[in-house]
Amino acid sequence: MSSRRKFLKASVITGAAAVTGSKIFALPKKIIKPELNNPIVISTWDFGKPANAAAWEVLKNGGKALNAVEAGVRIPEKGHSNQSVGYGGLPDRDGFVTLDACIMDHQYNCGSVMCLENIMHPISVARMVMEKTPHVILTGQGALEFALANGFKKENLLTEESKKDWQEWLKTSHYQPEVNVENKKAISKNDPMPGGIKNHDTIGMLAIDSLGNLSGACTTSGLAYKMHGRVGDSPVIGAGLYVDNEIGAATATGVGEEVIRIVGSHLIVELMRQGLSPEDACKAGVQRIIKISPEKSKNIQVGFLAINKKGEFGAYCLQKGFTYAVKNDKEETMYTAKSFY
Numbered sequence: 064m065s066s067r068r069k070f071l072k073a074s075v076i077t078g079a080a081a082v083t084g085s086k087i088f089a090l091p092k093k094i095i096k097p098e099l100n101n102p103i104v105i106s107t108w109d110f111g112k113p114a115n116a117a118a119w120e121v122l123k124n125g126g127k128a129l130n131a132v133e134a135g136v137r138i139p140e141k142g143h144s145n146q147s148v149g150y151g152g153l154p155d156r157d158g159f160v161t162l163d164a165c166i167m168d169h170q171y172n173c174g175s176v177m178c179l180e181n182i183m184h185p186i187s188v189a190r191m192v193m194e195k196t197p198h199v200i201l202t203g204q205g206a207l208e209f210a211l212a213n214g215f216k217k218e219n220l221l222t223e224e225s226k227k228d229w230q231e232w233l234k235t236s237h238y239q240p241e242v243n244v245e246n247k248k249a250i251s252k253n254d255p256m257p258g259g260i261k262n263h264d265t266i267g268m269l270a271i272d273s274l275g276n277l278s279g280a281c282t283t284s285g286l287a288y289k290m291h292g293r294v295g296d297s298p299v300i301g302a303g304l305y306v307d308n309e310i311g312a313a314t315a316t317g318v319g320e321e322v323i324r325i326v327g328s329h330l331i332v333e334l335m336r337q338g339l340s341p342e343d344a345c346k347a348g349v350q351r352i353i354k355i356s357p358e359k360s361k362n363i364q365v366g367f368l369a370i371n372k373k374g375e376f377g378a379y380c381l382q383k384g385f386t387y388a389v390k391n392d393k394e395e396t397m398y399t400a401k402s403f404y
């Protein structure tokens with residue numbers, strides 16, 4: 064090598080070392096992989112179990128939490144035995160099945176649809192809002208047009224069963240969200256979905272993937288016989304769902320008006336940030352509702368479910384009977400949340 068070339072090479076090295084630090088040539092011999100976590104998925108109510116199973120198929124193969132929660136909640140959205148999420152959901156008081164859903168990833172990206180009709184999988188539309196638009200929320204007709212323009216099919220979501228229930232309700236037209244009215248209907252062979260709670264229920268699902276990233280999804284047909292146009296907590300980021308990848312995530316079910324008032328899921332994540340366990344944070348959320356609405360809270364259901372960054376989870380509710388499902392490589396378990404009343 065000529066001395067001029069030697070000089071040039073040396074000065075480039077010295078210059079680069081000066082800019083980037085002296086360890087420029089101390090490259091690791093092996094590529095260091097990020098530490099792998101144990102994935103976990105948790106979700107609300109009995110239909111959380113088959114939903115978790117679908118999410119687990121994604122997580123166990125190293126898939127992203129975002130893909131897992133979307134795949135998971137699509138199961139009860141499609142199932143018609145439950146009358147509170149997606150297809151087969153009980154309609155509003157005018158006979159329309161209107162759907163609310165939202166999704167959030169580990170980078171504060173989020174998407175939501177509100178009062179969407181005739182689309183089987185609102186959660187996938189919410190994801191598309193997040194990924195394909197500059198917005199976070201689309202509602203009603205605009206959400207429907209966006210879905211149709213993006214290849215979703217228009218379908219009738221009102222089943223004969225739910226239509227009959229609605230017609231029966233019309234005889235009194237008395238609107239009162241009741242607590243945990245069980246759906247005892249036999250589960251049909253082609254819909255292996257627990258019937259769940261008839262008058263309300265939302266699937267909220269939270270997952271951590273093998274990279275340790277969190278995501279969440281929340282989807283519902285909302286409270287039975289609500290006013291046309293009513294939106295609950297479920298598609299409201301911060302109320303029905305919140306994910307903060309540094310801390311944890313939370314989701315809610317029950318009377319959405321009470322959850323929105325306290326921005327429930329965001330509150331719970333912030334309480335975990337202050338050091339509370341997931342269960343204690345959920346309990347504090349429930350206590351906040353009782354403080355604000357002491358009388359009303361005696362006769363309604365609200366349940367919170369949360370997970371922290373370590374994969375610890377917990378729940379708490381107003382009234383007895385709120386169940387949730389957990390799946391990881393060690394367990395596939397149904398839990399019953401502790402309740403205030």
Ligand code: ASP
Pocket residue numbers: 262263264265283284285286294295296297315316317318319320
């Ligand atoms: N939170 C839902 C809503 O208010 C209903 C439910 O979870 O039961 O629409």
